Amino acid sequence: MTVIGVIGGGQLARMMIGPAIELGIELRVLAETELSSARDRATAIGDYRDVNTVLAFAAGVDVITFDHEHVPTDVLAAVEATGVPIHPRPSALAVAQDKIHMRRVLDELGLPVPIWAHAESSSAVDEFIAARGGRAVAKTPRGGYDGKGVAVITSSSDISHWLDRGPVLLEECVDFSRELAQLVARRPSGDTLTWPVIATIQSDGVCTEAVLPAPKASQRLIDEAAQ
Known part of the structure; x- marks a missing residue:
């Protein structure tokens, strides 16, 4: 066994x-x-x-x-x-542990991500915010989950306590209508298995409901996600 x-x-x-x-x-x-x-x-x-x-x-x-x-x-x-x-x-866990490292890997893979920056100072944060229309999403690189370690900010003073502890990840604010997710499992051989696309409902940054299958998900979207 x-x-x-x-x-x-x-x-x-x-x-x-x-x-x-x-x-x-x-x-x-x-x-x-x-x-x-x-x-x-x-x-x-x-x-x-x-x-x-x-x-x-x-x-x-x-x-x-x-x-x-x-x-x-x-x-x-x-x-x-x-x-x-x-x-x-x-090596895969290292990507999941650090959001800044994750963004770099996603960039290297050519996958679409929001405009982002690694900031270590108040001036760098304020410059990013000014360039993005006065708002940005800030995230602690490690440890954040269920809405923790994530904030929509308009000034570096909003996250001064984070900057005291180390660098932060900054992202542009992205307008979106809903969030979809899909689970994919892969064997060491490379064989993969996908599960149906689900829609997640967020309340104050926390997932409070998952709907399976995702309502109004077109077959094209389902096929594209499976790729």
Whole structure:
């Protein structure tokens, strides 16, 4: 029986339990606390940032994955060096962890993104805002989710507390009618599987509803998304 180790015991790890049982896969979880959402499959309790804790956990599994994007990439690199495969790869996780790095990668791939900038000073922020019509979207490069670490700003003073901690990502404000999303899974072999396009409804920067299938999604849009 294949043994999958999940670093992190949150809701996503918990959601893996049922499908793992159906597929005949043993799921083991490195949970942060005994009260973690996936505690039913927690075979270890510990700090995912501690390399020795993670190495000890990984020694008993066939493959490693993770419940969240906060696992340090140097910890995963240490696991990978032992020969235990990690999916997604640490290099992919690095893109998800840092929004500025993500924008650079998307630019290199030639994918459409809003006009953006990496800013480290109040003057750089104000210059970007002035060039974008007096408003911009600011994001903390790391750690933001569910509306946290995101703000529509008109002045650098709006995010002075962020600038005190490090650089920020700035983006132009983009008018849009709705947000669509699609889940894509890829095997190490390169085979991919897509799920139906969904529409997400946001309230104050937080996704409060997901509608499947996305209303009024044309077949052309569905086919294009699947590409």
